[in-house]
Amino acid sequence: MIKVDKLSFSFPQKELYNNVSFTIEEAQHCAFIGTSGSGKSTLIDILMDPERYLYDGKLEIDPDCTIGYVSQFSELDKTKETTVFEYIAERFIQLENEIQSICAEMETSSDIEPLLEKYQFALEALDAMGGDDYESIIHKQLNLANLMKRRDTKVADLSGGEFKLIQVMKEMLNRPDLLIMDEPDVFLDFENLNALKKLINSHKGMLLVVTHNRYLLNHCFNKMIHLENTEIQEFDGRYIEYNFSLLQTKIELQEIAVAEQEEIERNETIINNLRVIATYNSEASRGRALKARVRFQERLEARRIKAPFVAIKQPNISLGIENEMEDATVVTVNHYSAAFDELLLDNVSFEIKSTDKVAIIGANGTGKTTLLRDIFNNNHPSIEINADVKVAYLSQMQGEMLNDSNTILEEFIDAGFNTYDEVRSYVSSYGFEGEIVNQKIASLSGGEKNVLQLAKVSASKANVLLLDEPTSHLDTYTQIALEKAIEDYKGAIIMISHDFYSVVNGMDYVLIIEDKTIRKMSKRKFRQMIYASHFDKDYLEAEQNKKAVEMKIELALKDTNFELAKGLVDELEELIKRL
Structure with missing residues (x-):
């Protein structure tokens, strides 16, 4: 068991935790949730290396407890020749080699006692990992994630999403007492996300996973640890029950x-x-x-009620537009091709109308970001942008659109705001208030950086928005606020997304990449495709109905009509039983 008792910690500019307590027990799969910038990643750092931090309170972790870790920012080493199997089996192979080396040494050594002790220790370590049959175990995990075909592929040749799954497998097979994963779902395509779900659900040990992904939250966890406004609360049960x-x-x-x-x-x-x-x-x-x-x-x-977990401030995202265009073609792509080491897209053609909301869907590494970036840069011979179009771009590579060395105030002055007071007033509706506006952008969390990008996109008043994974790193409250903003927006949106909910809730149709080309798919057909692989029948419709009832409850609360709100809660409970 991991026990955190009355832990408090703060940076000079921000208090993060005030007497927080929680436990993680054997076999619990815990989702670690909370709004962007609330301190989830820092708390993980404290759990993994408490000696680095000066905190108040107690952290009870058995000295023999092993902790595995999968970072949200994983870098693929393109220089390594290691195959997928060798990468996952690295620890098993090390122990096998160590055992063979000790055996060889025992054949010639006159002092065998210390070698026997080392031999026994290495055998026990291998046995604890299930090393007697590790090849079969690795094959089982690869099959579970539909990656057996990549067994002998060089790790350097994997897509980013495949590499993330391989990292997860490697850490799981090392059998740590506690496995911590920080947003392992970010940028995973639909197939890889489904594979991650299967891996999480197959894992027998303790898990602590930072995630904002509604698909994983609804399908993978039996405990919620919610960090908000310097406090933590625990909930034993599913995410959907916790929200209710x-x-x-x-x-x-x-x-x-x-x-x-x-x-x-x-x-x-x-x-x-x-x-x-x-x-x-x-x-x-x-x-x-x-x-x-x-x-x-x-x-x-x-004694006035203070409720940090039910009074969460949702950002007010409003995607403004200055020049509405009616019934016009805004982007034309004609016989477009793109290559990066190999051909990604070949002879692609499509056009976007002035009010189209379109999702570009495809597996990791199929050229989606390359295409979106070429539309934004508008210097490709196969891409034509209407002269009346103003384009704004949100990048999944946040450093492309944000200057890490700027403060938030400086970033918006550079973007065309006239005074610091004007910036403060504007960014406050996106949750950036007080001293945080003087912080360097480099110090912000991934979610805060994406909210900042959304604020810049909105301030541009563009009539065509190019959004590359806009929901990545965003907490669920901000994801829902973004969905509402997309619904209300009067211009065109081209969005790369692997988030089922954002696509189904906000897009008119999808452009799906398969076999190096793009074809148009209706939202109805997209739903059918997703259901075939991921959901029970009518799941997303039931989710939409649930969301509609939740909105009615929010409106009833605004009108202080508590009787209506309580009646709607009964209706909501019936919907939740079907999910």
Whole structure:
């Protein structure tokens, strides 16, 4: 068991945790969730290397506990000649070689006792990893992830998504007591995401996974650890049940808060009346009554409900547009080809209308980003952009569109804002308030950087948006806010995405890459394709119905119509049972 007890930690500019406590027990698969920038990755760093940090509280980890780790930023070493099998089996092969070396040494050594001890230790380590039959175990994992065909491929020749899966397999097969994965799903295509789901669900040990991916959250975990506003709460159960519990709590707390506010306002009226009376009646009893009422008011304010997990501030994403174009072709791609080491796309043609919302879908490494970047740069002979078009681009390589050495304020001054006050006012609606606007962009989390890119895209007022994996690193609250902004946007959107929900909820159709070419696919056909591989029948429709009821509850709460909200909760509960 891993136990964190009343841990507090802060950076000079930001408090991250205030007396947080949680446990991870044997066989638990924990999803670690929370809004971008709340400190999830830092807490993982503390768990893995507590000696590096000065924190208050206790961290109880058995000294013999082994921790495996899969980073959200994995770099593929193109120089290595190692095959996929050799990469995954590295630790097994090391132990086998060590055992053979010790055996060879024992044949010639006169002092055999220390060698026997080393031999026994190496055997036990290999046995603990299931090393007697490691080749069969690796084959089973490769088959599970549909990667057996890549067994003898050089690691350097894998796509980024395939390499991420291979990393996950390697760490799982090393059998650490706790395996920590930080956003392992980022940039995975549909097939690789499904493979990751299977790997997670097949793992027998303790897992702590930072993820915002709704597909994984709904299908992989039996415990939630939620970090928000310096506090943590634990929930034993599925993500969908946790969200339902949060919504129920929100209704209860808001109903109490409204009643308390009414009581505070009544008391404020009495205090004001007593103050008026005290101006012409100086009796001591009047003064005592006034003081008593003021103290009562202070007590009311002190016990006002504070709910960090149900009062999460969703960013207000609004994709502005300056020049709406009606019924025009904005992008024409004609006989386009692209190559990178090998031919990626060949003789591709399509056109985008002024209000089309289009997802480009394809496996990792099929040329989606290359195509989008060529449209943005507008210097390719096969691509024509309408003269009235203004294009804005969000890159999955965040350093392309953000200057890491800038502060947030400087970044928006460079983008054309006139004053720091204007920037502060604008970025506050995206969740950047207070001292964070003076931080260097390099210090922000991946999710915060993507929100910052969305803020820049929106400020551009462009009428064609090119969005390359816009939901990557975004917390679920921001993903939903982005879906709403896309729905309301009046221009054209070309979006690369591996997020089922964003495609189905926001796009008109998809352009799917297969066999080095692109074909248009209706959203209905795309749904059918996804269902065949990933979901039970009508799952996404049921998810949409659930989301619609949740929106009705939010509107009822805005109107303080608690009876309606409670009735809708019963309806929501029935929908959740079907998911």
